[in-house]
Amino acid sequence: xxxxxxxxxxxxxxxxxxxxxxATVFARVRRDKLxxxxxxxxxxxxxxxxxxxxxxxxxxxxxxxxxxxxxxGSPGNLLGTxxxxxxxxxxxxxxxxxxxxIGILPVVNAFLIGTLLGVTAGFAGGKVxxxxxxxxxxFFAFPSVLLAIAISGVLGAGLFNSIVSLxxxxxxxxxxxxxxxxxxVRNLDYVEAARASGADALTIVRVHVLGNVLGPVxxxxxxxxxxxxxxxSGLSFLGLGTxxxxxxxxxxxxxxxxxxxxxxxxAALPGAMIFITSICFNLMxxxxxxxxxxxx
Amino acid sequence: MSALLEVLQLRKHFPIRGxxxxxxxxxxxxxxxxxxxxxxxxxxxxVGESGCGKSTTARLAMHLITPDxxxxxxxxxxxxxxxxxxxxxxxxxxxxxxxxxxxxxxxxTIEESIAxxxxxxxxxxAEARERARDLLAKVGLNPAQFIRRYPHELSGGQRQRVNIAxxxxxxxxxxxxxxxVSALDKSVQAQVLNLLADLxxxxxxxxxxxxxxxHVVQYMxxxxxxxxxxxxxxxxxxxxxxxxxxxxYTRGLLSAMPSLDPxxxxxxxxxxxxxxxxxxxxxGCRFRTRCPHAEAVCAEKEPVLAAVGTERLAxxxxxxxxxxxxxxxxxxx
Numbered sequence: 001x002x003x004x005x006x007x008x009x010x011x012x013x014x015x016x017x018x019x020x021x022x023a024t025v026f027a028r029v030r031r032d033k034l035x036x037x038x039x040x041x042x043x044x045x046x047x048x049x050x051x052x053x054x055x056x057x058x059x060x061x062x063x064x065x066x067x068x069x070x071x072x073g074s075p076g077n078l079l080g081t082x083x084x085x086x087x088x089x090x091x092x093x094x095x096x097x098x099x100x101x102i103g104i105l106p107v108v109n110a111f112l113i114g115t116l117l118g119v120t121a122g123f124a125g126g127k128v129x130x131x132x133x134x135x136x137x138x139f140f141a142f143p144s145v146l147l148a149i150a151i152s153g154v155l156g157a158g159l160f161n162s163i164v165s166l167x168x169x170x171x172x173x174x175x176x177x178x179x180x181x182x183x184x185v186r187n188l189d190y191v192e193a194a195r196a197s198g199a200d201a202l203t204i205v206r207v208h209v210l211g212n213v214l215g216p217v218x219x220x221x222x223x224x225x226x227x228x229x230x231x232x233s234g235l236s237f238l239g240l241g242t243x244x245x246x247x248x249x250x251x252x253x254x255x256x257x258x259x260x261x262x263x264x265x266x267a268a269l270p271g272a273m274i275f276i277t278s279i280c281f282n283l284m285x286x287x288x289x290x291x292x293x294x295x296x
Numbered sequence: 297m298s299a300l301l302e303v304l305q306l307r308k309h310f311p312i313r314g315x316x317x318x319x320x321x322x323x324x325x326x327x328x329x330x331x332x333x334x335x336x337x338x339x340x341x342x343v344g345e346s347g348c349g350k351s352t353t354a355r356l357a358m359h360l361i362t363p364d365x366x367x368x369x370x371x372x373x374x375x376x377x378x379x380x381x382x383x384x385x386x387x388x389x390x391x392x393x394x395x396x397x398x399x400x401x402x403x404x405t406i407e408e409s410i411a412x413x414x415x416x417x418x419x420x421x422a423e424a425r426e427r428a429r430d431l432l433a434k435v436g437l438n439p440a441q442f443i444r445r446y447p448h449e450l451s452g453g454q455r456q457r458v459n460i461a462x463x464x465x466x467x468x469x470x471x472x473x474x475x476x477v478s479a480l481d482k483s484v485q486a487q488v489l490n491l492l493a494d495l496x497x498x499x500x501x502x503x504x505x506x507x508x509x510x511h512v513v514q515y516m517x518x519x520x521x522x523x524x525x526x527x528x529x530x531x532x533x534x535x536x537x538x539x540x541x542x543x544x545y546t547r548g549l550l551s552a553m554p555s556l557d558p559x560x561x562x563x564x565x566x567x568x569x570x571x572x573x574x575x576x577x578x579x580g581c582r583f584r585t586r587c588p589h590a591e592a593v594c595a596e597k598e599p600v601l602a603a604v605g606t607e608r609l610a611x612x613x614x615x616x617x618x619x620x621x622x623x624x625x626x627x628x629x
Contacts (some may be wrong), residue, residue, distance in 0.1 A: 189398040
């Protein structure tokens with residue numbers, strides 16, 4: 001009998017202050033093991049990249065003709081060596097710097113620019129919306145890979161130029177998401193109520209629109225990071241991104257591809273790094289989306 | 297009593313665009329040339345079927361949408377002129393919406409939502425929050441328990457109380473209640489209606505009470521305005537209008553009220569069919585397609601809102617002697 005809860009227990013309302021939105025999201029993420037694991041892997045990769053000089057066992061640029069294409073597990077070279085005898089583990093650690101940088105920075109840039117454009121278009125509506133969104137449609141006419149290659153080709157090879165070209169590639173999709181979310185929010189009664197209280201457009205955007213738009217756009221942006229990394233690797237692979245001898249995963253994949261028959265495991269390692277990182281970004285953004293999707 | 301809100305010849309037509317080059321292909325006559333006044337201290341109920349322009353009228357009065365034509369005079373000052381800029385109007389006139397959830401920002405606490413309005417008008421943050429707490433207590437929610445909560449943690453009735461507090465935070469003189477209790481359970485509805493009546497007395501408010509629920513309007517209103525297809529059909533004091541409706545549409549609406557008296561129950565549909573499309577309203581009287589008394593004159597001439605007695609107005613040929621309608625004399629007599 002004691003197992004049956006009394007009806008009074010249901011009535012009891014907790015008087016304690018309730019958690020804020022982000023605190024709730026954080027608590028929900030913590031319960032999602034897969035997301036936590038992915039976040040930890042990404043954190044580890046970022047730490048490895050930032051502190052590469054301390055973690056890397058050897059100089060990533062030191063070549064050795066004697067040790068060319070050593071297999072995985074060779075003494076002194078835990079993950080083998082590349083076609084110029086450089087230590088692959090060191091190069092993978094150092095390569096994380098460039099690869100993560102070029103995978104994240106364009107998306108961050110595009111997030112800032114795209115949100116600004118999208119919120120402006122969505123909130124202003126009418127002709128402003130038409131002008132911004134039709135311009136974005138022009139970019140949608142090209143496949144993203146082709147667009148990145150074309151812009152990089154025009155600007156020339158190099159780290160800075162590939163960041164610029166990738167930013168341009170990711171602005172349109174982020175703008176479109178920001179615009180559609182803003183348009184939805186703009187038509188809700190609480191924005192109408194804010195207008196009815198005499199607030200000007202800027203205050204309404206700041207207080208009532210941004211808080212409800214940034215979340216979904218942020219999630220979308222994190223899911224783009226994996227695409228961005230792969231595109232950046234692709235650009236390097238084609239010789240349009242970073243230049244040798246800088247260690248970068250895409251570029252390493254390119255130079256090691258000739259070794260695929262002689263030493264397949266070593267050749268596949270940079271690809272595996274790209275794969276792990278991008279899948280972690282994707283799974284994490286999935287988990288975040290679920291955690292932020294709090295229904296009443 | 298003096299008029300607090302005067303609406304003169306208000307008109308709003310929404311263009312429907314489509315086809316090649318986004319041309320305007322049709323017009324929805326949402327609100328077509330309506331005039332009415334709300335006296336200070338009264339509650340004016342507005343009833344009508346869905347799509348008759350009730351909510352559009354409310355949003356036009358608040359200037360949330362700009363009227364095509366017409367003037368709104370608040371407390372003797374023309375809205376939108378230098379006498380009464382919009383910002384000023386919005387401090388004096390507030391609105392409570394139907395959807396209690398959609399009208400609260402999910403990312404703001406209850407306290408922040410209520411304090412937002414006063415802060416916009418320059419009240420310091422601490423003072424605005426103090427006011428939010430006072431108002432929460434006034435609408436029957438314990439401030440200590442609710443200020444830090446988010447909308448999704450509240451029930452529908454609680455949220456609507458918060459919305460009322462939010463509307464009152466600017467200390468308005470007129471509050472537009474647009475179907476504000478329609479989405480609530482009957483028992484909660486009664487509580488909120490009583491709360492509204494209490495608040496009206498305490499703050500000396502004037503209400504424009506929009507609802508499709510005739511019982512609720514009867515309970516709340518001093519005067520009632522009946523709208524049909526973007527036009528006013530009839531205006532009058534609540535008792536006279538409910539006991540002796542002048543317009544056949546009002547009669548139809550009232551006979552559609554479910555009655556507690558078994559003798560008055562009817563199984564016949566009091567109004568047949570749907571309201572015509574406001575894109576192409578019928579010529580003459582807009583109600584003639586559903587009116588049991590329609591005659592030739594109804595199709596030719598549009599009835600004007602004519603005074604009947606001292607307090608009532610109706611837009612029907614039958615209430616105007618000599619209008620050409622065969623029943624004009626007997627009803628008017």
